[in-house]
Amino acid sequence: MVDDHDICYDLLISLRQIIRATDLHSKQLVKKYGLTGPQLVVIQVIAREGEISIGSLAKKVSLSQATVTNIVERLEKNGVLKRKKGETDKRRVLVAATEKALDIIRNKPSLLHEQFVTRFNKLESWEQTLLLSSLQRIASMMNAENLEVAPILFSGPINTSEAKE
Numbered sequence: 001m002v003d004d005h006d007i008c009y010d011l012l013i014s015l016r017q018i019i020r021a022t023d024l025h026s027k028q029l030v031k032k033y034g035l036t037g038p039q040l041v042v043i044q045v046i047a048r049e050g051e052i053s054i055g056s057l058a059k060k061v062s063l064s065q066a067t068v069t070n071i072v073e074r075l076e077k078n079g080v081l082k083r084k085k086g087e088t089d090k091r092r093v094l095v096a097a098t099e100k101a102l103d104i105i106r107n108k109p110s111l112l113h114e115q116f117v118t119r120f121n122k123l124e125s126w127e128q129t130l131l132l133s134s135l136q137r138i139a140s141m142m143n144a145e146n147l148e149v150a151p152i153l154f155s156g157p158i159n160t161s162e163a164k165e
Contacts, residue, residue: 015138021112022112025111025112026112029109029111032109033104033109035104037111037112038061038063038067038071039071039074039075040104040108040109040111041061041111042057042061042068042071042072042075042081043075043080043081043097043101043104043105044105044108045057045060045061046081046095046096046097046101047097047101047102047105050096051084051094051095051096052094052095052096053092053093053094053095054068054069054072054093054095057072057095062149063148064148072095075101076095078100079098079100080097080098080100080101080104081095081096081097081098081101082095082096082097082098083095083096084096
């Protein structure tokens, strides 16, 4: 018979392994490409969608408008994105990819959540539901169910300058 303490201990180890894997992947992304996970996701969406408003972009990446504005400003400074006024409504500001952004996409590093999604989609439906239910319960037990997060796996700062500090 397995002791409840052992099960809890094993669960905590698994949670820690997930956190550690996410942290290591995030650090490698910054070190190798100079980008954070959220920055890369923003670049991917803009490259796929074309010119887009910050509000629409924020909805697509499931981050707040303020966070996305911060990411866009940083990427604009680095020549990855550019802002331009809308053609029909000059008050509307759109964000577009530069050639540098398209180069990043062509040589795109894989994100940890992409590997996870591929493996998750191979599971049976009942197992997917079981995992979702279990993780939602864990998030609730950690008072984390109402935190604003994007559906990507990354840890640490949103921008690379914060990661280097």
